[in-house]
Amino acid sequence: MLQSLHVHNFALIEDAKIDFAPGFNIFTGETGAGKSILIDAFGVVLGNRASADYIRSGADSFWVQAVFDISGIEAVKSLLTEQGIDEEDELFLRRRILANGKSQATVNGVQVPLAVLKSFSELLVDIHGQHENQALLKSDAPLALVDLYGREEIAPVRKTYRELYTAYLTTQAKLTQLEQTGSERERILDRLEWEIKEITEAALEAGELEALQEEVKRLQNSGKIMTAVNSAHEYLDSERGILDNLAAAKDQLAAVVRYDERLHNACESLEGSWIALDECRRELSDYLSREEYDAARAAYVEERLDLWYRLQKKYGDSYEAITAYLGQAQQQADELAQLESNIA
Incomplete structure (x- = not known):
């Protein structure tokens, strides 16, 4: 008061x-x-x-x-x-x-x-x-006054009513949405079916985009790569190249190490270096014998990357995003296919 x-x-x-x-x-x-x-x-x-x-x-x-x-x-x-x-x-x-x-x-x-x-x-x-x-201008004030009478008896009924009314409003909103969608059903369904077909036929794989990007980088620079590999191989394998010089140095020390143990570590280092570089020479030789520019493969990689970029622009910037879009599109298409039964 x-x-x-x-x-x-x-x-x-x-x-x-x-x-x-x-x-x-x-x-x-x-x-x-x-x-x-x-x-x-x-x-x-x-x-x-x-x-x-x-x-x-x-x-x-x-x-x-x-x-x-x-x-x-x-x-x-x-x-x-x-x-x-x-x-x-x-x-x-x-x-x-x-x-x-x-x-x-x-x-x-x-x-x-x-x-x-x-x-x-x-x-x-x-x-x-x-x-x-x-107070009487507020919509809930008269209702609050009514609810003061028989509060214990009214409360459970009011709670049930609120739950049913909320469910009714939710269903009504869903029905309105379905009816609005129905008028454009065929157009939306055609679009969804086209998108589903486009993504499905692309047969994308996780990690594929990154692998293709690495491969196209290698293919586009294959000339530079082969020149560098060939030069490196010649430095190692040519007459009086690095390997020949290392072998000569190794032989010189091996002949005298028995007279001075202090040369033992240096001799072993030369041996290890020669073995490592000889392994490198063999790898480069194998690379040169196997590697050659594949024009057909290069065209395929370029085409595949172009497909990836187009799908990324339309459906998402990653494999996961495109896959998620596909799932949503399939779900929406299923709902549209059952539109009449859902409305009923």
């Missing part, structure tokens, strides 16, 4: 504090006594629109404070907790309007946005007057 209203520098009021008794309280007085001013001030602290014009002449601001007893009002206490404000059995709503029109609102001394102030006042006050009762 409202315990007190304190108005300061509002219109003609310099400072007035009113304490309310439990039960029914009445303002009486002649026209012009100030009853409406108090109601206007009360509306300001509840979050109604306020103007700096209300500031009393000679003052730089006005403020209004309302104190409520909220013991037992769980909705208000829950809102306090939600806003991070300490719970008490008294609630202090305060609003100050400055001469520049700026507004400051506090709840229990904590500054809050005006919308939060309004959310508290809506739980505490309902002003009845010409065009003043706003």
Whole structure:
């Protein structure tokens, strides 16, 4: 309940504090006594629109404070907790309007946005007057009043109704979607079937794109590769090449190592180097004997890569994305094929 209203520098009021008794309280007085001013001030602290014009002449601001007893009002206490404000059995709503029109609102001394102030006042006050009762304009307010009667009996029925109504809305939306799709069914189905055929016939494989990119890079640079391999092979295998020189050096050390053990490691190093380079020479020789430019293979790789790039542009930038698109297209096509039965 409202315990007190304190108005300061509002219109003609310099400072007035009113304490309310439990039960029914009445303002009486002649026209012009100030009853409406108090109601206007009360509306300001509840979050109604306020103007700096209300500031009393000679003052730089006005403020209004309302104190409520909220013991037992769980909705208000829950809102306090939600806003991070300490719970008490008294609630202090305060609003100050400055001469520049700026507004400051506090709840229990904590500054809050005006919308939060309004959310508290809506739980505490309902002003009845010409065009003043706003609660009844909210669609859920009359329903909440109806549900107050027979709450225990109504609650399970209401819960079942909500579940059924939600299911109905979901089904209705699905039906609308299916009916809209039905008008374009053939066109969409033709497109999907073409896309499914295009992706399926491509027979893409995971990792294939990367392998093709590596191969086309090798094929496009086959001339440079063969020149380099041939030169490297000649350096190793020509008369007085690297291998011949290593063999000569190895033989020279082998002939004298028995006279000086300190040459043993050097001799073994030359032996190991010669074996490694001879293995390299054989690999290069095999490469030269096997490798030759395959124009047909190069054309196939280029064509296959072109197919990959076209499918990537249309359906996704990776094998996984294209495969996922294919799955979605197949599912959608199946749904369209069963459209009539689904609508029924």
